[in-house]
Amino acid sequence: MKNRYVAAILAFFLGGLGIHKFYLGKNVQGIIYLVFCWTYIPAIIAFVEGIMYLTMGDAKFNAEYGNGNTISEDPIVEDVEFETTTSHKPGKNRFLPENSTEKTKKCPNCGAENSIENNFCESCGTKL
Numbered sequence: 001m002k003n004r005y006v007a008a009i010l011a012f013f014l015g016g017l018g019i020h021k022f023y024l025g026k027n028v029q030g031i032i033y034l035v036f037c038w039t040y041i042p043a044i045i046a047f048v049e050g051i052m053y054l055t056m057g058d059a060k061f062n063a064e065y066g067n068g069n070t071i072s073e074d075p076i077v078e079d080v081e082f083e084t085t086t087s088h089k090p091g092k093n094r095f096l097p098e099n100s101t102e103k104t105k106k107c108p109n110c111g112a113e114n115s116i117e118n119n120f121c122e123s124c125g126t127k128l
Contacts, residue, residue, distance in 0.1 A: 004061040008053040015046020024065045 002024055010020035018033025033042040053061065104113040105128055107121040114121055119128055 001062065001066045004053045004056070004058065004065075007061075007065070008050045011046045011050030011053060015050060016040065016043030018042060018046075020046060020049065 007020050007024055010023050014020065016033070016037050018030035018037070021027070021030035021033055033046070036042055056064075103116045105116055105118075106112070107114055107124060107126055107128060109126040110121060110124040112121055112123040114128060120126065121128060
């Protein structure tokens with residue numbers, strides 16, 4: 001994994017030669033910097049890039065230049081599966097059990113059952 005502080009130091013001191021680009025694995029850009037180093041344009045660009053490396057966060061830097069892992073504090077991330085329900089019927093509150101004693105009101109437009117707390121129909125959006 002690349003370190004953004006090392007990349008910034010290389011950009012400040014050796015950026016005109018493109019050394020920071022070689023460090024970050026951008027070899028073609030590094031060669032372009034080497035070819036045009038006599039113009040001092042790569043040195044100016046490298047100075048700006050050094051400032052950018054210092055101001056961007058670790059997550060963004062790693063996503064752009066590192067191994068793609070955007071979570072630098074905790075490298076172990078478990079996959080989480082979410083339960084999805086396909087039995088949702090419009091007008092029913094899918095988070096309450098079927099035998100719940102919740103009071104409902106009927107939509108005058110589509111006839112769907114809605115929670116008494118809703119101001120609008122869940123299935124058609126009509127004001128209740």
